[in-house]
Amino acid sequence: MARPPVKSNGKPTPRRNHVSKSRQVAPGALPSREDILDALANEPSVKGKRDLARVFGVRGDMRTPFKLLLRDMENEGLIARSRKTLRRAAELPSVTVLEIPTEADPEAMIAFPASWNEAEDGPRPLVNIETPKNARVAPAPGDRILARITSDEAMPPRYTGQAMKILDKPRSGHIGIVRMDDDGARLVPVDRKQKEMRIPQGDLGDAKDGDLVEVDVTLSGRLMLPRAKVTNVIGNPASEGAVSMIALHNLEIPYRFPDSVIAESEAVKDVGLKGREDWRDMPFVTIDPASAKDHDDAIYAEADTDPKNIGGHVVYVAIADVAAYVRPGSALDKEAYLRGNSVYFPDRVVPMLPERISNDLCSLREGENRPSMAVRMVFGSDGRKRDHSFHRVTIRSAAKLAYEQAQAAMDGKPDDVTAPLVTPILTPLWAAYGAMAAARDKRGPLDLDLPERKIILNEDGTVQRVHVPPRLEAHRLIEEMMIAANVCAAETLERQHMPLLYRVHDVPGREKLIALRDFLSSLKMSFSKSDAVRPTHFNEVLRKAKDSNKSEQVSEMVLRSQAQAEYSAENFGHFGLNLDRYAHFTSPIRRYADLIVHRALITALKLGKDGSNPEDAAGLPGIAQHISTTERRAMLAERETNDRLLAQYMAGHMGAKFEGRISGVTKSGLFVRLSDTGADGFIPASTLGSDYYRYVEEQQAMIGERTGERFQLGENVTVRLLEAAPVAGALRFELLSEGERVTPPGGRGGRRKPSFSRGKRRKK
Incomplete structure (x- = not known):
């Protein structure tokens, strides 16, 4: 750097508008990014845009391009701005804590620093996660990791990280129930692995006995005993009849919609008939549980009049057109993705979408026009599908039926509602199902029909009784028609070479098969010695177990031998259903996966402008990972809530x-x-x-x-x-x-x- 000029008395002359020779650039040229970064790092007098212009001698017509250059560098994360002050953006240390987004692609994972102040340090840098084949730590989307960071010499630097350790995710606080006693108050944690803690005098806040609270935990005294301080009163599960609140907060499941999401849902306008086929004359019906508040699927069937398909059936399945209201990138869409699915408890439902969408605009209500995505399926007399096509339509449901109501009508006990429907609507539906059921039995899916208990609550939220609803033919009818529609969605998208989310169920692993064989051997029962098993192998042993009065034992072990179903951008079939390809299409109100499939169909079949974009395909693996996780979270929440309700009920016995x-x-x-x-x-x-x-x-x-x-x-x-x-x-x-x-x-x-x-x- 050039020295400042010196007066005759030997003292330096203050430098004014001096341009260092090392900083000078050719007239009419802009400084390089490297020169600007070097000046910000090594020139103490450089604080902002004007200082940089002075240092590099930027004047006249070059000022505008220079401003644009600085803006580009800021957008690229090279420099950070705090009001009018500019500086080099912060760099990552060699070892740091990273968070991998839940939507990250497992095959090309990226992460961001867990602690980063964008206001001071600029945009968060992206870190590409590398996991060698022999790595001892293999992170996944959604993980929080301690990673070793390396970077190259590029501007901005490109970071690469290798996981050293997978860290526990920080919780917003511990959750527990306040219990008052003679010594003051204590916290009973909802986590079975945690011990009770005392709540010191003055740290109780507004909490009362029985309240579900969030606390901070500190260690105090010579023995460093844990002490709890109430930071938030969530509510009282006993008085509010909402035991599910414990699971919601313990598993951090969002259950309140942000104001922006509510506002967007209220602003949505009803979709008209324009651009849709008019199917309102078809007498669709919905068949759901009697307590259902939303109806996202409707069905209709008729005998096929095609002389080439004598004895055949045409089945129509119409699904609520959620994609017409929930657009990609909207607040509604982001919240639906975050939740992944609706969560069902005995005392409440935590919906994926606000009621304005799920219970109103997208609920296929009786006698009201509703936009739908529909599939028309043609089946032969043997129940095998011959053809199908997708349509964007408007329907008007002719009737809302409960499972028990529809079944009673077909068993010869119709009521005032179903009596007029038996001949024109219900009989053709049952006839079509009879053929489809025959084809299903020939296909041989896994026949593991375990009883599903339902908890009935009193008005105060306590358990009144537990019962096992009968498994009706009406249940199987809806199930079979929904499965057929889901298969059609997967087949269509594959045919159109459109990336999609599959619902997959892998074959049982070798270790689980060995365990099953050993167990069955102890019962003097045999099982296929091959690892290439099919559902029919399991069905055969289940049949033998039923004949020998060992059904419950064998069913439990067969269930344990199965892999867990999940979502995937790659197809490896659905073992349990014995299907080569399968997607979820029939419940977009309560499953984000189905909404993704709807959008893909809209784009592939040119049914509108509100479908998916080609570039969305890259994000499918991350979406699959995320919604598989939210599904497992929902199942855990439902199971935990049932356990708490039943334990509360059993405490009186x-x-x-x-x-x-x-x-x-x-x-x-x-x-x-x-x-x-x-x-x-x-x-x-x-x-x-x-x-x-x-x-x-x-x-x-x-x-x-x-x-x-x-x-x-x-x-x-x-x-x-x-x-x-x-x-x-x-x-x-x-x-x-x-x-x-x-x-x-x-x-x-x-x-x-x-x-x-x-x-x-x-x-x-």
Whole structure:
């Protein structure tokens, strides 16, 4: 850098409008990005745009291009602005905490720094995540990781990160129930793994006994005991009858719509007839649970009049046209993606879309015009699909029916509503279903028909009763027609070479098949020795189990052997349904996956301008990962809420005896599911009996080392309720039944080292 001029007295002369020789650029030329960054880093006098212009001698006509250059550098993340001050954007340290977006592509994952001040440091830099094949840590979309960062010499630098550790996601706070006692207050955590904490005097805030609260946890005293401080009162589950609030907050499920989303939904206008086929004369009907508030699918069938398809059927399935109201990139769309799906509890529904959309504009109400995406399917007399086509239509539902109502009509007991519908509408529907069911049985999907219990609540939100609704033919009819429509969606998009989200269900893994074979062997039943299994192999063993009165045991183990269904941008078929290709099309009100499929069909078939864009395909793997996660989160929330409701109900039956069956076997004890309520409880291994009990994995059983007394998965048992923890949703039982006597393991147990539990004699 050139030295400032010196006066005759030897003191430096203050520099005014001096341009360093090293900073000078050719007349009419702009400085390079590197020169600007160097000046910001090494020239103390440079604070803003004017200083940079002075340093580089930018004058006259060059000022406008210079301003544009600085703006481009700011947009590129090279420089950061704070009011009128410019500086080089901050760079990432060599080791930092990163967050991988839930929508990131698993095949090309990107991440962002977890802590970054955009106002001071400029736009967040993007980090490409590399995971070598032999990596010890393999992160996934949605993970928070500690990563080692490297960068190149490019401007701006390109960052690459390798995960060193997957970190727990920070919670907004711990959740628990306030309980008052003689010493003040304590917090009962909803997480079963956490212990109770005291709430010091003055840290209770406005919370009262029984309130669900959010707390900060601090350590205090010489023993560093955890103390809770109430930061937010969420509500009182007991008084408000909303036990589901616990799961919503514990699993961080959004259940309040932002004002912007509500405002956008209220501003949406009804879609007219323009650009749609008019199908209002077709007598569609909706068949749903009696309590349903939204109706997203309607059906109609008729005999095929084509002389080439004698005895055939034409089935129409119309689905609410959510894509007409929820446009890509809108506030509604972003919120629907965030939620991924609706969540259903006994006491409430947390919808994916606001009521204005789900219960009004997109609900196929009786007697009202509704825009729909519809598929017309032609089936032969053998039930095999011959042809199909998709249409964007307007329908008017002729009737709203409940499953039980439609079934009663077809069983010869119609009511005032269904009596006029039996001949023109219901009979053709049942005839079409009969043919489709025959084709389904020939296809041979997995026939694992487990009972599904429904919790009925009182007005105060407590459990009134638990019952198993009968599995009606009306249920199967709707299910079969929805499956057929979903298959048509996948086939059409593949035919149009359109990327899509598949609903996939992988074949069972080899280890699970080995475990199933070992278990069935302990019951003296055989199973295919090949790893190339089909659903028919499982159906055969389920049939044999039913004939030998071992249905519950075998059904439980067959269920455990199955992979979990998920969403994927790649197709590997649906094993359970025994289908080569399958997509979700029929419930866009409550599943984001279906909305994605609707948009793809609109674009592929040129049915409007509100479909998907070609560039959206790159984001499908990330979307699939995200909505698979939200689906699992919803299932967990529903299960946790049911557990808490049932534990609350069972707390009034302490000491009572119940019949149940063993639903799980672990080294630490047995899980038992009660027959009447479906409530799950635990029996510690130490209380099983007066023997050493060994966990034998291949038999899914605990077996007494001396007596050979065996307690095996699926067996019926009698238990006594000893303890109930409603907040945690946990029950503890005492086993009263004797086990079956078998040959003791004698050290020859399973492939793994067995675990031992010293039992205590049961009290009869």
